[in-house]
Amino acid sequence: MRSPSIPYLCRMEALLIQIEELKKEIAAFNGGDAEAFRIKYLGSKGLVKSLMGEMKQVPAEKKKEAGQLLNEFKLFTEERYEALRSASASNGKAQASNIDLSLPGDPMPLGSRHPISLVKNRIISIFQRLGFAVAEGPEIEDDFHNFTALNLPENHPARDMQDTFYISHPATGGADWLLRTHTSSVQVREMEKGKLPIRIICPGRVYRNETISARAHCFFHQVEGLYIAENVSFADLKQTLYFFVQEMFGETVKIRFRPSYFPFTEPSAEMDISCLICGGEGCSVCKRTGWVEILGCGMVHPNVLDNCGIDSSKYTGFAFGMGIERITMLKYQIKDLRLFSENDVRFLDQFSGAV
Ligand code: DAH
Numbered sequence: 001m002r003s004p005s006i007p008y009l010c011r012m013e014a015l016l017i018q019i020e021e022l023k024k025e026i027a028a029f030n031g032g033d034a035e036a037f038r039i040k041y042l043g044s045k046g047l048v049k050s051l052m053g054e055m056k057q058v059p060a061e062k063k064k065e066a067g068q069l070l071n072e073f074k075l076f077t078e079e080r081y082e083a084l085r086s087a088s089a090s091n092g093k094a095q096a097s098n099i100d101l102s103l104p105g106d107p108m109p110l111g112s113r114h115p116i117s118l119v120k121n122r123i124i125s126i127f128q129r130l131g132f133a134v135a136e137g138p139e140i141e142d143d144f145h146n147f148t149a150l151n152l153p154e155n156h157p158a159r160d161m162q163d164t165f166y167i168s169h170p171a172t173g174g175a176d177w178l179l180r181t182h183t184s185s186v187q188v189r190e191m192e193k194g195k196l197p198i199r200i201i202c203p204g205r206v207y208r209n210e211t212i213s214a215r216a217h218c219f220f221h222q223v224e225g226l227y228i229a230e231n232v233s234f235a236d237l238k239q240t241l242y243f244f245v246q247e248m249f250g251e252t253v254k255i256r257f258r259p260s261y262f263p264f265t266e267p268s269a270e271m272d273i274s275c276l277i278c279g280g281e282g283c284s285v286c287k288r289t290g291w292v293e294i295l296g297c298g299m300v301h302p303n304v305l306d307n308c309g310i311d312s313s314k315y316t317g318f319a320f321g322m323g324i325e326r327i328t329m330l331k332y333q334i335k336d337l338r339l340f341s342e343n344d345v346r347f348l349d350q351f352s353g354a355v
Pocket of ligand 1: 181183225262264295296297319321
């Protein structure tokens with residue numbers, strides 16, 4: 001017959017072995033994380049608790065001894081926990097004391113708007129105050145909207161005034177597609193909608209097959225303006241542009257109109273402003289004339305109105321078109337057109353905060 005005490009002795013021995021193992025493990029605990037230690041050993045589901053639970057199995061005569069062992073073990077574990085906690089607290093303090101809260105934060109450099117965007121927005125806001133709405137159109141255009149509707153039929157010599165990038169792609173089905181050479185194409189699209197009166201400005205990018213230099217680029221930006229209603233006159237055009245120039249460049253700037261030719265306007269004119277650099281005295285910027293050209297304009301040609309389905313016997317209108325780069329160069333005295341597309345931050349940074 002087996003002695004009934006043997007299993008109990010075994011349980012006691014097992015407890016002793018387990019405690020010894022755990023003590024070694026605890027002494028070697030080097031995780032540095034006091035909280036992880038507490039949860040593993042001293043938490044409500046920790047190892048000390050589960051060893052305590054084994055007391056139930058220990059026979060009455062061994063309970064005292066086992067109780068002492070377990071209490072000792074618990075104390076040992078708690079001491080180790082305290083040591084870990086104070087070590088990590090003083091570590092934290094040391095780290096905290098390395099932080100100088102009075103130091104300023106790392107600066108976050110702010111970007112700046114591109115000068116072309118700044119001037120474009122300025123132009124838009126000036127014309128919006130006169131009741132003009134913004135209209136936009138596609139940069140890839142067809143021949144009709146870029147040329148034909150604007151009184152530039154096929155083989156018209158004035159087509160050569162602008163060197164055009166043509167697009168040939170099987171997807172275009174052989175039709176003539178091109179990169180718009182001016183934003184006047186947006187006029188056509190707006191007129192075709194047939195809603196009158198029309199009072200719009202059309203800002204956007206245009207393309208021309210030009211050799212890149214300080215004064216020319218293969219892409220640039222324009223703002224087109226169009227006002228069509230009954231009884232619109234050249235006087236309205238002059239007053240509108242005069243208001244624009246004064247708002248854009250200041251009240252002392254003078255304007256003048258010179259007769260010119262555009263197929264889509266009749267009569268046509270180019271508008272100059274008095275030189276901003278020399279005030280009209282004559283300098284290298286104005287080529288000693290005292291004037292610099294800033295835009296083309298005129299009364300919308302009746303053929304254009306008819307091509308777009310507007311009754312030219314009832315309605316008249318004016319149109320104008322200006323290059324945003326040109327206005328920007330005059331406003332900020334920039335001498336090289338290429339700066340606008342080179343993305344040199346030393347150039348662009350100078351416009352942070354500018355309006
Ligand atoms: N489309 C012309 C160009 O790109 C500019 C222009 C001139 C627009 C006269 C107009 C205008 O609306 O009336 O050179």
